[in-house]
Amino acid sequence: MTETISQINENDTSIFSCLHCKLSPISKATGSATFTLNDSLCTCLLNGPGELRQQQDAINRLQVDITFQARPGNNNTNSTSTKDKLIEQWLETLVRSTVLMEYYPRSQINIVMYEEQNLSGEATILACLCNTLCLTMLDANLPMKYAFAAVPIVQHPTKGLLSLPKTKDELASTSYFVFVFEITLNDILATHASGDFDMKILEQAISIAQPIARQIFQFYRQELEKRLT
């Protein structure tokens, strides 16, 4: 579809204006990062690897403990909602696959993710969380097999498939995908999708997302270089 192809060309030059990040905003944590993707902002901090609590049992590997804190005040209780717990579990699988767990037996890492601002729907915030998580792990110098980046794609009723959608577009769209790519082979690590679509649209979305992911990796590299120079 010509619409989507032209969208890619637009995004090639303007993707870096959608992304902002700040490394180590929290001095006492082992690693932390704040990442902005369009209108969504997330902060993540990582503490570890440290001592394991007595109840936990992780003889040969690292224990990963992720907490996702959505914006407070929305529910009556302070406990995490089921949706947020799902996000936590999804992110935990990502961390488990990425970190070299055998290097730290009988230890645990604690990851806390805060969603600070979310004006659009779910796709952008999920992608923002993944990217923040990767940057935090890079900031903490945790040994990882690969870096990963998440790209949100939405299906707009009139404009077709859009990557890194603006808030207006995202709120008007019917279905969305979030693809997490890894840096070595640009293969898919994880996916989350919601809505009405068929395989053709899914494959099209993946082909749109891959070059965007490469640019996000370039962005990571730039940010880390800034820190080291």
Place this chain on the structure above:
Amino acid sequence: MKELICSTIERNVVLKCIRDHKRLDLRTIDETRSINIEFRAHPGYVSVTLGQTHVIAQASCRITKPKESRASEGHIRIHLDMSKIPLINLENWKHQEFVQELNGILEQNIRHSNCLDLESLCINSGELVWSIKIDLIVLNNCGNILDCANIATLCSLYHFRLPEVSVHGSEIRVYSSTERRARPLRILHFPINVLFAFFIDGHYTLIDPNSDEERLMDGFFSISMNQHKEICGIHMGGKLGLKKEQVELCKKLAFKKVLELTDRIRQVVTDYYKTIEPITHAQPSIIRIDNDEDEDDDSSSSSESEDPVLIKPEIPLSPIENNVSLLLMPDLDNLSLTDDVSTMIATNVDKLTSDLENDDEHDNE
């Protein structure tokens, strides 16, 4: 997760510096660290850093039944969450005690000083009132969480916008921010907290201790004052006994800080609502046909295509900031009058105009 233990050498170095009236971060005895206040697009969300100490605050509102003894007053609750930071003083129960102590001091400063006009939160006397809750989350503890949390609470209250309500007999209608502009809370004064740390049997004092100094202090003395020289709260913690002259000195020092900070908080919030914020969001419940806008400033184009029926015609449109209110439009039939009406959260948009600042000034006279 626990904090690192303070070694004897560290302890000796810091105490020696204090005896020489010096500080490791090169501040003077009565100098506070730099304060950075940032707002996000959600009203009532503020992120405050005092040096490296980082606290975020979010204000939210609910409609509830008032207390029987105070039928026309709303409620305000403050909740401080320090569960995600490393344990202070190495023990879980000591950490919990510390959290409760700070929470108590904050409640005393904010609630008991009547800085928020609770009667303005009344909707229907004896039946429905607004209940404001401030959730504070400590992200980083580098000393003096109390002051940072206090500033965050005040900024959050001043930044928050309460949805408009109209009462028709026994039914009420809550307007989303697109229908009627959400109004600010009525804040009567700003009780600013200043913390003093005392060392070596109370002989030496410091303002705004950082994390090393806080670990080694004998005790702290926190005084909460507003710009009218009214004391809103005094609290002494730890193993501390003070003379009257010391307290008087602290009061004088605190007052200077209070004046600066009050102006700063007012300025920062007013500036936020004045500047043209490029953060914008489409309205999910109202379908509109918008032209393609340029990336940076969506607000200007959407204001032009604004439907005049939805807003009061006498308010002049201006392409200023957009606002997201924390209130969902409830079904009118399902608005129950039980104790805990479910929280209402909205994702609608609003345009605040320059009238808002005039309202602010008027309200805070």
